[in-house]
Amino acid sequence: MKRSVPDLMNASEPLVMVTAYDYPGARHAEAAGVDLILVGDSLGNVVLGYDSTAPVTLDDMIHHARAVRRGAPNTFLVVDLPFGTYHTGVTDAMRNAVRVIQQTGADAVKLEGATPEVLDVVGVLARNGIPVMGHVGLMPQTATAQGGLKVQGRDEASARRTLEGALALEAAGAFSVVLEAIPARLARLITERLHVPTIGIGAGVHCRGQVLVYHDLLGLYEGEEKKLAKRYAELGKxxxxxxxxxxxxxxxxxxxxxxxxxxxxxxxxxxxx
Structure with a gap:
């Protein structure tokens, strides 16, 4: 039975989230019993071959999310709003989020950051019945402005910004917040401060859930294993x-x-x- 937002927020066991980008990946994830599936804009890197997530379009996300929903009809589905689709005002953000929900059957959308503009978007979407998952720490869509794909929150200013951003997302109406690539002790502090679940990736064991990229956990790529991931198979080989x-x-x-x-x-x- 598909989880609901209140069910996820009140879960007593750690939540399991995995990315999926197509029908077979979604079928595998649902059969394995994960709690949530994320159609991440990471599909730009792992499926479409881009160097970053920036080129991913809303049409790309909808195309892949529809396939994922067909493969996992009974799993809570979160879809990333890609770069540029929620940065030009709440009207555009609302229009794009509605498209995602209507055209894919998703249960929620996810967006990155906690600037005043993003917080306004979170509030408008949440008040209009669209569940929103927030995201702080390393934010791939704007990683260049953060100095690249690096751990965030190691100094006081960055750590405080991450903590305050997570708190602000909760206050704005986010039902969950992803913490990416931050020190484990900071993630634990944030998790203790928030009433909504934190979902970690490279954020230590004390988050209330974890997410991994499908291709990382299955070993579908060559090269050195990522610090924030773990390979559970070597399917690429x-x-x-x-x-x-x-x-x-x-x-x-x-x-x-x-x-x-x-x-x-x-x-x-x-x-x-």
Whole structure:
């Protein structure tokens, strides 16, 4: 049974959230029993091949979120509002959020930051019945302005800004706040101060939930494991090995075998000569 906003806010066990960007990924996540699925604008990096999330459009998000909803009809679905879709005023933000909810069947939207302008958007959306998940700490959409993809909140000013931003998001009406790439002790303090759930990624064990990117936790990429992620499988390696085995069999004429081939009766074939 799909979780509701009050259910998530009052959950006694840590919440499990994972990203998904397509129908099969969503089916896997729902079958595994996660609490929430996030269609993150990280799809720009992990699915579309961009260098950042900035090029991702609202149409991109809607396209992928619709596929995810078809794959996970019974899981609470959160969809990122991409860069630029909530920065030009509450009217545009409301229009774009409504599009996401109506066209994807999402249960909530997520946006980054806690500037006065963003807080106004959170308040308007929440008052109009659109659940909003906030996001502080490292914010990929504006990472360049933060000095790159770096841990936030290590000095007093940055830590205070992160804490105050999380508190302001709750006050504005956010039902949950993602804490990304901040010191674990700061995340614990924020979690203790907030009444709504915190969802951590690179923020330590004391958050009230955790989120990982689908491709990170399944090991679908080569290279060094990210500090804020953990690989629970090496599917990328297995996929490469499987494709290489297929290629070898094709070149050696070992595939397809009779098991993958269809037959024709001799008398029918004879009439073709």
């Amino acid at each position: 297995e996929a490469r090995e499987a494709i290489a085995a297929y290629a070898r069999e094709v070149r050696a004429r070992e595939f397809p075998t009779k098991d993958q081939s269809f037959v024709m009766k001799d008398d029918v074939l004879g009439k073709l000569y």
